[in-house]
Amino acid sequence: MLNEKLHSYIDDLIGERNPLLMEMEAYAKEHEVPIMELVGIETMLQLLRLHRSGKILEVGTAIGYSALRMAVALPEAKIITIERDEERIQLAKAFIGRSGHERRITLIEGDALEVEKQVSDYAPFDAIFIDAAKGQYQKFFELYSSYLNEDGMIITDNVLFKGLVAESEIESKRTRNLVKKIDGFNRWLMNHHDYDSVILPVGDGVAISKRRGERK
């Protein structure tokens, strides 16, 4: 979203992560695993710190990078994270196992839309982080927001989808359909009666939704 120069300026100012996290970043780059962008994740971590989130639900673990970043940034927090891809589940388990934070991270294996029962055992959550199949954001939000604390916050990544949500002409039909879904989600979210939301143009676009104290 920011111009390239500013983007790398900010990236350069961000301190190095611990060796395991750096190894995960390198792995993700080499194997094209879509982990959250650096400025996006730093923004999310800062919000979680300010919010003092104690229990966090993550939809979309991939190799466990963001789950581990949350565990490191919030030393008291417990993270429940869902992943359906078998290969990534094994990688996440291995990385988390090496991190020393395994007791605070619970990996739920399966499709997020089918493991509600298991997830509900860990509810309520102070924060929910949605970072899975982009076409299903509204379903994830609707399903899991009922397990959010009164004062909870929902963070959704990739809502600007490389800026494509603002493009009027997109050649690929598949991309066009996906952009339409993300745009639909953004409009639905921004008009949601129970949440105050803002979309930040950082990383790939991060939506922050705060539950309203009083239900309308």
Ligand SMILES: C[S@@+](CC[C@H](N)C(=O)[O-])C[C@H]1O[C@@H](n2cnc3c(N)ncnc32)[C@H](O)[C@@H]1O
């Ligand atoms: C963008 S990656 C997650 C990146 C991770 N949050 C990070 O920043 O390190 C999205 C992941 O969500 C998983 N995923 C997509 N749809 C899912 C679903 N319905 N249930 C569970 N996992 C899903 C994909 O397999 C993929 O590994």
